[in-house]
Amino acid sequence: MTAPLGYGAQPRAAYATDPDRSAGRLFPEGESPTRTPFQRDRDRIIHSTAFRRLKHKTQVFVYHEGDHFRTRLTHTIEVSQIARSLARALRLDEDLAECLALAHDLGHTPFGHEGEDVMDACMAPYGGFDHNAQSLRIVTNLERRYAEFDGLNLSWETLEGLVKHNGPLVGADGKPIGKFAGGDLPFAIRANAARQDLRLDTWPGAEAQAAAIADDIAYDAHDLDDGLRAGLLSVEQIRAVPFFKDILDEVDARYPDLEEPRRIHEIVRRSITRMVEDVIEESVRRLTALAPRSVEDIRAASGAVVSFSEGMTASERSVKAFLFANLYRHDSVLAVRKQVAAIVRDLFATYMETPSLMPEEWHRDLRPDEPDRLARRVCDFVAGMTDRFAVDEHRRLFDHTPDLG
Known part of the structure; x- marks a missing residue:
């Protein structure tokens, strides 16, 4: 099989999901021209x-x-x-x-x-x-x-x-x-x-796998970026992670007098590039070994075909572990988390007790003898809120709303 690596416009591979062969929609619609x-x-x-x-x-x-x-x-x-x-x-x-x-x-x-x-x-x-x-x-x-x-x-x-x-x-x-x-x-x-079989026992197409690993790459790099720019992490602190140390040494050797914002951006952009290039190389290797002839071969595979290499998998786990311990568990982040937890908890309990406090379209057909349905409706309403709307709703319903500042 010819290796699919490339950056220009190319024909879709045989194993790609073909839009012309889509299984369609639950409610049939005409094709778009x-x-x-x-x-x-x-x-x-x-x-x-x-x-x-x-x-x-x-x-x-x-x-x-x-x-x-x-x-x-x-x-x-x-x-x-x-x-x-x-x-x-x-x-x-x-x-x-x-x-x-x-x-x-x-x-x-x-x-x-x-x-x-x-x-x-x-x-x-x-x-x-x-x-x-x-x-x-x-x-x-x-x-x-x-x-x-x-x-x-x-x-x-x-x-x-x-x-x-x-x-x-x-x-x-x-x-x-x-x-x-x-x-x-x-x-x-x-x-x-109950109404649609999405074949939950198979892998999804390679496009879904690409989106999933792109999620990992993006939040690893950009949570690091935000943590550094917020001052909750330091550039010297991330040297403890070999993946970042290698990149930092490379940046500092090439740009010894680089100002801090540019230094941070170089670390972040090179992190993304290394991860993306690793995924492409490893995925090409897996696709070559599998030799899939259609998306069905991707679904039937024993594992993911779009993936980090073994070495990058270990590096990415170390990045996540570092961020969890030093950013997500940082005292200032935890303090805010405790406050916002109270907001969500209070809203859910209040709407469960008095559904009429939700907008009329959210409660008008609810019945007292359907607690599960009520809970799911309250869940949908609260989960859909933005941060700002949740704070405003809490202020409307309670005398004391946590000061997130």
């Missing part, structure tokens, strides 16, 4: 309400902490750029890779992972909460824009890639695996499975 199904999906995601809300949802730093830190929206745009680059080099369908990157965080709560953890705890008696599953729920149910269906009615391949962002969800016996082993799949995934 100007766009492929995946281009159409991408456009629907960009025009969705949930996508716009990402502008005011936390990545690491809450919105009031500065205008130059990443939000969920800017993170998402950066992931889509990396995903497209990987797809182009591997001769995949760039539009599908971009589409999946743009959709991957639609289900995130306000206040980042702290909001998700609190929501999961609040929903524990009612089936729990998972932001990947919530992304699926948004695009299949919660977006209410079209006259003929709820959701965005995305193509089968986009939904497959979205739900299997981290790989297969069940084994050959149908039982949950990975993070869901020993329990149930999230509510949204089970609800959708």
